[in-house]
Amino acid sequence: MLKRAEEISKIIKSSKGIHIVSHIDADGITAGTIAYQTLKRLGKNYSIEFVKQLDEIVLERLKNENHELVWFTDLGSSISISYPEINKVVTDHHICPEKSNLSFHLNPHLFNLDGGLEISGAGTTYLVSKAIDKKNKDLSYLALIGSCGDLQDRKNCKLVGLNRDILNDGEKTGVVQSKIDIRFFGRETRPIYKMLQYSSDPIIPGLSGRESSCISFLQELGITMQDGDEWRKWIDLSKDERSLIISNIAQLLLLKGFGHKLTKRIIGEVYILNKEKEGTEVHDAKEFATLLNSTARYGKFEVGLNVCLGDRNKWLKEARKLLLGHRHNLIEGLQFAREEGIIKRDHLQFFHAGSGIRDTIVGIVANLLLNSEDVSSELPLIGFADKGNGEIKASARGTEELVEKGLNLSLAMKKAASAFDSIGGGHNIAAGATIPKGKEEEFLEILEKEIKTQLS
Template identity: 55%
Template sequence: MLNTVKSISETLKKHREVKIVSHIDADGIAAGSIASVCLKREGIEHNVDFIKQLDEHVIDKLRNENPELVWFTDLGSGMIDRLDGLNTVITDHHKIQNTQKANNHLNPHLFGKNGAVDISGSGLTYLVAKNMNRKNIDLSALAVIGAVGDMQDSEHGKLIGTNREILQDGKNSGVLDYNIDIRFFGRETRSVFKLLQYANDPIIPGLTGREENCIKFLQDLGINMKDEERWRKWIDLSRDEKRKIVSEIVFTLLSKVFGHKNAKRVIGEVYILSKETPGTELHDAKEFATLLNSCGRYDKTEIGYNVCLGDRGEYLQRARTLLQGHRRTLVDALQFVNDAGITKRKYVQYFHAGDNINEKVVGIVAGMMIPYADKMPLIAFANSEDGVKVSARTDRSLVEKGLDLSVVMNHAAKKVGGIGGGHNVAAGATIPKNTEEKFLEEVERIVKEQIG
């Protein structure tokens, strides 16, 4: 893998102008930002485009522009056979669906690594940046944000593989730190009862989704929820208060037969951006990633990009406004799914949001529904300008049995004239309108083959 890293960095240094094309999610925005910063430090002219999907339309547009070199970050691997006529380098971690070789293609799956957990798109881009100039190790913070944004710490409760080496770079350079703490989202910014109310990895029986129960739970433990008039956040609690809460949550999970595996997920590594202000969205990698996602999902990638580049004024305030709207959108979307219901088939379950859920957040909604859904792959549909957006999510226990959603989405989408791909645990596709039933039939056929 190192040889490919070196080859890409040497190729980039030979060019005076580079076009960066990246994905719109947190990992993609972080990757595009890393690429931009490292090129700027080398004095290489460049511009950045963030796209939701690399398709024929985007490729044709690039061919017409005829850039000197295109650097694809967090995408590109799935379209290698269609990039003829473009001079490219690729740093992408998504599963490769074809066997066609390409020069300057950095993908962990080509080197026996797992792109779902070992390293992200921003991590691969960071490796190139670091090889170009050792001083770029400060960009390791963005790589960790990207990895966490892609939930690469979820399976093991910590970052592993090459992500671990990147994390150590960040610690050594003073931009990152990590410790063991509760893994629920909102440690820095949510009041404690809200942190418990919205806990979903794992869900807490009797508490998740129930504000009054969360308040009573804390009162029964003798936890003061306010410091004078200010709601206390998780980071405001003493070690003893945290221990009491975690112990009771673990006891609840075990007593409700949620299993030792789920109980272990409550605690794990959390990643801190050492140079950011405590108590803000930027101090915790998971919250920073959500801030970036809220920018990308609403066509405001330039806002997240500028925050990654260091803006802590206008762009940060605009990002926070988007984050507030993003949270409201997710609440409404979850309510829609709860009201409309999930349809169960023999091998999969699905819901069709139509125009009721933004196609750019339907994947997030599907992921949030997994803990509540039956142990079957969940397929989510939403209308889009290009047809129908499909997001697929599953429980990791099914992946361990052989399920690979990237293969499912790729093959089923092709069957109906669409395109798809992703990771084993989370994948997506875009298909023509009115092909959903045929698509689901093909999905079920492949899922049956994979896990019976």
């Protein structure tokens, strides 16, 4: 992979003008930012845009714009063997087509590595940046935010594979540090009881989703939840207080029969960004990723880009406003999906949100549902949402246990979408597709047949 990164770095260095095209999620924003900073430091003429997907409209426009070179980050593998009219380099990590092992295409799957686990789109983009100039190692923290945004730390409760090499670069340059701590989201910014209330990996029986129970649990342990008018957060607790909470959560899980394997998931590696202020959304890699997801997914890519470029005034304030809206939309989305109902079939389950949930966040809602107490984790979950223009977004989510049994949602979604000459793909545990409106039932029939084959 490093040799391929070197090849791509030479293509970029020899080009005068480069247009970056990246995806709208946290991994895409950080990948795009790494490319942006790399080209800025090289003194190149450059421009950037963020897109939901590489559909025919986007590709035809890019073809007509006749850029000297287009750098696709966190997407592009799907067109690596097509659209030769677009002079391109691709740094991606999604499953790629056969015969795409080409000099301009960097993707872990080409080198028998898992792009859903070992390196993200921001990670592959970082490898090229580092090949261009070793001084770009200071951008490693962006690659780690991208990996956390794509949940690559979830399976092993830490980053693995090439992500660890990137982490090593970040620690050596002093921009990031890893440490063992509780893995629940919101360590830096949420009141302790809120962090426990929204815990989902693992779900805490009797506490997850129950605010009053979380408050009672902490009171019974003698944990002071407020310091004056301020709610205390996890980072405000003493070592003894943290240990007390963790040990009692572990006891609760074991008593409920969750087993040692699941109980161990309470703690794992967390990634701290050393140059950021403690107690903010940009100090912890996972929280930073969520902040970014609240920007470009709502068409405000310039906000996420500028926060990644270091703005901590105007753009960070705007990002925080968007984050509040994002959280509100997720809560409403979860409620909407539950009210509409999860429909179970033999080999999958699904919900159809119509226009009730944005197509750009239906995948996040599906993931949250699959990790909640009231949805079975024994079947993959498909979420449908209206995209407009006669199209439907389908987002599929699975679990590590299902993947271990043979589930590959990327291949399944690609196959089902291809029946309608549509686009589908992603990773084995999470994938998406765009299909014609009104074809959902046919799509589900093909998808379920493929999933049945994979899991049999």
